[in-house]
Amino acid sequence: MRVLVTGAGGYIGSVLVPMLIKKGYSVLAIDRFFFGRDKLPPQNGHLEVVEEDIRFFEKEFLKDIDAVIDLAALSNDPAGELDPVKTWSINYLGRFRVATLSKLMGVKRYILPSSCSVYGFQDDVVDESSSTNPLTTYARANLKAEKDILNLADDSFTVVILRQATVYGLSPRMRFDLAINGMVRGFFKNGKIPILRDGSQWRPFVHVRDTSSAMIKALEAPAKVVNTEIFNVGSEEQNYQIFDLAKRVAEAIGIPFEYEWYGLPDHRSYRVNFAKIKEKLGFEPQYNAEKGAVEIWEALQSGKADPDDPKTITVEWYKSLLKEGTMI
Numbered sequence: 437m438r439v440l441v442t443g444a445g446g447y448i449g450s451v452l453v454p455m456l457i458k459k460g461y462s463v464l465a466i467d468r469f470f471f472g473r474d475k476l477p478p479q480n481g482h483l484e485v486v487e488e489d490i491r492f493f494e495k496e497f498l499k500d501i502d503a504v505i506d507l508a509a510l511s512n513d514p515a516g517e518l519d520p521v522k523t524w525s526i527n528y529l530g531r532f533r534v535a536t537l538s539k540l541m542g543v544k545r546y547i548l549p550s551s552c553s554v555y556g557f558q559d560d561v562v563d564e565s566s567s568t569n570p571l572t573t574y575a576r577a578n579l580k581a582e583k584d585i586l587n588l589a590d591d592s593f594t595v596v597i598l599r600q601a602t603v604y605g606l607s608p609r610m611r612f613d614l615a616i617n618g619m620v621r622g623f624f625k626n627g628k629i630p631i632l633r634d635g636s637q638w639r640p641f642v643h644v645r646d647t648s649s650a651m652i653k654a655l656e657a658p659a660k661v662v663n664t665e666i667f668n669v670g671s672e673e674q675n676y677q678i679f680d681l682a683k684r685v686a687e688a689i690g691i692p693f694e695y696e697w698y699g700l701p702d703h704r705s706y707r708v709n710f711a712k713i714k715e716k717l718g719f720e721p722q723y724n725a726e727k728g729a730v731e732i733w734e735a736l737q738s739g740k741a742d743p744d745d746p747k748t749i750t751v752e753w754y755k756s757l758l759k760e761g762t763m764i
């Protein structure tokens with residue numbers, strides 16, 4: 437089975453692609469490689485790597501593709517606000533284009549890795565049937581992509597939406613702008629855990645290998661189980677309030693709980709129910725925040741992860757690419 441992964445050189449893609457290859461899939465990896473081409477394994481009989489843009493690539497790339505996992509996007513709220521028109525053109529129009537061309541070219545299944553950020557601010561615990569409340573360009577583009585791509589589904593074109601919790605853990609394309617990863621790096625560099633104000637906000641979390649496993653489950657489940665379905669990806673136990681999460685991180689690593697506040701009060705707060713993915717896809721995360729934090733701490737200590745790599749803070753890196761004019 438041949439799978440196209442867009443955004444394959446990104447934080448999730450560079451973990452997912454080797455997992456797919458290990459499971460025997462043949463992978464076509466498409467990416468603009470804004471974070472470099474060196475995050476994927478070398479090309480071989482199971483992996484073809486192509487530098488292309490999801491807004492412009494030729495539809496012939498979709499010939500003989502059985503399934504698409506469409507990860508390419510400007511991948512968080514602050515990056516999404518740098519140039520909202522560009523964000524809309526990639527995250528909504530670009531992914532809608534990939535889905536439309538996939539259907540046209542006879543691809544059987546399309547998976548959209550969306551985000552729990554579509555829930556925005558919520559007082560109650562939300563599930564897939566709850567009303568959404570997207571607060572940023574990034575979240576609105578995800579929601580619009582979900583809605584329009586779901587409309588393309590039919591008996592021969594399966595569409596699955598995965599609303600991922602905030603991801604953490606080690607990846608070849610490391611992101612230190614994600615809460616748990618950033619907390620560990622902050623303490624490593626400055627002896628203080630950075631906490632986004634005011635700390636009472638709720639957020640669900642999932643490890644990068646676990647969310648990749650969820651994508652593989654969505655790829656392999658019978659069409660009748662997943663077609664037109666939305667799944668939240670994460671687990672009930674990993675809904676945390678940010679201040680409590682920071683305490684857990686400190687305790688897990690065995691460092692003093694020294695912290696510093698940053699940012700304006702975060703208006704996003706959501707607790708998410710993950711019963712559906714557990715029940716329908718048998719998805720159970722293998723990692724938790726503590727395990728993820730220790731893994732990152734060890735990588736920083738051993739030099740495997742570079743706390744000063746400018747590419748690891750997505751919004752800052754995109755700012756520099758926009759300034760250089762290398763990001764159309």
Ligand SMILES: NC(=O)c1ccc[n+]([C@@H]2O[C@H](COP(=O)([O-])OP(=O)(O)OC[C@H]3O[C@@H](n4cnc5c(N)ncnc54)[C@H](O)[C@@H]3O)[C@@H](O)[C@H]2O)c1
Pocket residue numbers: 442443444445446447448449466467468469470471488489490491506507508509510511512526530549550551552599600601602603604609611614750
């Ligand atoms: N990491 C998280 O916590 C998280 C949570 C929820 C949802 N998501 C979503 O999962 C997806 C992957 O996230 P990630 O953390 O791996 O992000 P990432 O920024 O590391 O990876 C995105 C990849 O897409 C590529 N890309 C961007 N625009 C492109 C274009 N026009 N054409 C081709 N490639 C392009 C980039 O070069 C990058 O390699 C994104 O859609 C993101 O919004 C991520």
